Amino acid sequence: MAQELSHRGEELKGLGWNGPDVARYVELWEYRQRWGAMNLEREDRLFLRKAENALPAILSGRAAAKKPIKDKTYYRWLRFHLEAMQQAEAEMGLAEGETGAWPVMLEAELRILDHYQPVLGLPDTLKAKALAPIRETLASQVAALGNVQAFHFEAPLNALKEKENNRWKHLRDGDGSDRTYPILSAEGRGGFRAEAHNAIHSLIRSTFPSLAETDKPELSHDEKHD
Template sequence: MAKESTHRADELKELGWSSEDVARYAELWDYRQRWGAMNLEREDRQFLRKAEAALPAIVTGKAAAKKATEDKSYYRRLRFYLQAMNEAELALALEENARGAWPILLEEELRALDYYEPVLGLPDTLKAKKFDAVRESIANRASKLADQQGLVVSFDFQAPLNALKAQEPTKWRQLREEDTSADQSYPILNASVVEGFRQEVRAELVPLIRETLPSLAKTDKAAPPDDWNRA
């Protein structure tokens, strides 16, 4: 792990720390560099340790050149929601191989990201907001399918992130925007239609991701084979 040569106040701000705490961290960091930690009050030393523990580790060499896709904030946000939905489905005691439409959507988006490995920096994540409307459209189709081949239950889409924010600072936004999040319909598909729906999602999401994200503009990768997985 590399040691920083200057304070990282901007990173704390990006993590959601208040302006007051960010300024306090920068001031204490500078003081420690000049006069040493022993000259700080115990409370200030504890604050510095807390701030530095919240910062991601500094890496060098190849690891610094390319951060793994699964470590990118956008990817972790999707995986966070997928985990919340998986846990909710376990409590539903669904029929064998029945599956929620939303987890399938997230699984297929994550699979495509694993395959193409976009940069997922600011240009990509800004463009990726277009995916919100696509997910809503596919989920609406899934609700109609679930009415015939499954069931529709309720899921509080706001709750997982609200619970996380109560525990730690995060700048993640909700999976669904405010105008759609009030709808808690959560379509569950019978096993007989899960695979067909998954293939429809792949057919729509894979080219969308490849064509939308700026960092994939010059990719020459074809669509992933049906049997491709990250492992």
């Protein structure tokens, strides 16, 4: 959205907003310009957001459309690793209904991101680093059941880096020697998906700065899966 150089109270009037609400919007807008949004009360920030969401996007000048979440670097990084694992599984000879625990975790995270639409700027992605140990714990629980395959977690990204300049980091920490790839049975998949959703959802929803004031309803793990 283009940078607003003045408030848009007149446009709100044109949209049918009453005088007191327009006046409140103008006052809050001017306060934010001078002192910043962090100095506003939560109720006032939510009101200001509601007003600005009601206004049409500014399309003049060098305005750019909001970048879809699927185009954000962190989202594409997750999708890249998910697709690499799905391709590898096609050659693992898994039984019907079996799937890797790692893809289930990444699918759960992507689904949560799709729902809440966080900004995924640096503040969010710094918080997302705390998901790494959660993934490792969940994967180790499945590995302990004994059904495992081997997967070179670093190979797909290493191959990509040979083709293009890429600053992405590997999905897992460490030296890359652990290639244990735990497999879920058809019967265990649903329960594990619920467990992964709950753990990942809790961290994203409670720690991502851009979701601090979201009004999106909570996403349940048992809602229809794509």
